[in-house]
Amino acid sequence: MALRDIHLLGSAPLRARSAEVPVVDDLLRQFIDDLFETMDAAEGVGLAANQVGITQRVAVVGVEDDRFAMVNPVIVSAEGRARGEEGCLSIPDLHAEVTRPERIVLEALDREGKPYRRELDGYVARAVQHEIDHLDGILFLDHLSLLKRELLIRRWKKENKGGSLIRKVVPEGKRTR
Secondary structure (H helix, E strand, O other), X not given: OOOOOEEOOOOHHHHOOOEOOOOOOHHHHHHHHHHHHHHHHOOOOEEEHHHHOOOEOEEEEEEOOEEEEEEEEEEEEEEOOEEEEEOXXXXXXXXXXXXXXXXXXXXXXXXXXXXXXXXXXXXXHHHXXXXXXXXXXXXXXXXXXXXXXXXXXXXXXXXOOOOOOEEOOOXXXXXXX
């Protein structure tokens, strides 16, 4: 397994619609393992392939003990509405209230290439929707009003002026405070 660099706001892959994965093979399974390792090291609850610069429809989610990979994920139904705070590993230190469907039905392939269907609600449903948005080139900021979105983007750019569009992920034991 390997830690991957995370692309930050302004990096082109974050705005690209990811391509369908034609086959689940050993190379893709290794990539999924890398996504989990990177997500854990960055202390996230989800990570999409394009956040590490790969525009394929692959993402992982890890909310408490519920950890799973999604290859070619599709939300086949959604209901209810819930507001909740969201942040993103690709836009560190920004958070905002986002309204999303409260319950969803997800269909995807697992890391072995087997199809599955899951009914999800609450925080895990929110995380899945956030990651699928990434695969479509959509950021959580896009769900905000234009004024709020522009304010947050301006703040982020000011705080990260001249910074890289790539963030190195450091393993937990090697971090300095």
